[in-house]
Amino acid sequence: MELNRKSIIENAYNGYIFSEKKNVDNAKVYRFRNETGTGEMRCYDLLEGIQLSYNNLNMGTTHQKITPKEGILQIDHCLEGCYEFKLENNERAFIGKGDLSVLELGKVPFENSCIPMKKYVGLSLFIDMSIAQKSISKYFPYGNIDLFEMRDKVCKNGAALIIRSRHEINHIIGELYRVDERIQLPYSIIKTIELLLFLSLVESKDTHKLPSFSEPVYEATQECYKALMENPFDRYSISELAKKYAISESSLKRCFAYITGNSIGSFIKKNLS
Structure with a gap:
């Protein structure tokens, strides 16, 4: 061979x-x-x-x-x-x-x-x-x-x-x-x-x-991620985060999971531990 x-x-x-x-x-x-x-x-x-x-x-x-x-x-x-x-x-x-x-x-x-x-x-x-x-x-x-x-x-x-x-x-x-x-x-x-x-x-x-996201959704999710990293003790619900970054809850959850490999809730818990 x-x-x-x-x-x-x-x-x-x-x-x-x-x-x-x-x-x-x-x-x-x-x-x-x-x-x-x-x-x-x-x-x-x-x-x-x-x-x-x-x-x-x-x-x-x-x-x-x-x-x-x-x-x-x-x-x-x-x-x-x-x-x-x-x-x-x-x-x-x-x-x-x-x-x-x-x-x-x-x-x-x-x-x-x-x-x-x-x-x-x-x-x-x-x-x-x-x-x-x-x-x-x-x-x-x-x-x-x-x-x-x-x-x-x-x-x-x-x-x-x-x-x-x-x-x-x-x-x-x-x-x-x-x-x-x-x-x-x-x-x-x-x-x-x-x-x-x-x-x-x-x-x-x-x-x-291949799962894809528009530029506004991607940029908003990145901003959300940075905010959670910089302020791990701030408590927000997913609906509050979606409203703050002006995207739908479903788009935020899906894009966040792909970027980080975790759901928002799991990411927050891991970041606090």
Whole structure:
């Protein structure tokens, strides 16, 4: 089984400048460092055309202005924290705790991205569809996995869709976070094929557009968050906060939960403890 000679990530984000790149055991480690913090991606070659990355980011942003290569699927699972994208219409879209997102690089236009709470932990699968399809067909012919058909169904109209947390996803993905190092490569390949089989069965009812919020809602929620951080002993009801920042209660609750990973009530309790 011939593994990737060149990193799919480097091909996918050609021109991206990492702070450090080095090989550690059977992994390639990419490190980030800027004025907002530090982060790391620990990447493993699975089949030719498929790369698995464990991401641990403690920084405000990793964004650099580049044009991602098309023809590559990126599947992201968020274990902890939140990742935010600013879309071209100034809306903000989020990947939050427990979410699984699937997108084709270069097909989802966004201006920049950030990590609102400066904490993001998760994993990513980078799949070069043309190369990976040959590998999958060779080693798993009875799976009948068609990456292009799956892409057309899950990422129709070129838009990133998100599959909300559900039992099957947690069962498949959860094992990848705690796999024994002695069987890491073969086990990760098996779980990746299992995930692709699951995604090939996904129906439209299982997918949703990436949750997004208008700029006024986003800005108001940020102001609310800052106020709660600066004045943790002030007591407000959700209705009072919504009225104070001139947005609906439902929008405030949803946006706040995506930015912080907690409900407003839980956030206040944690901030006081």
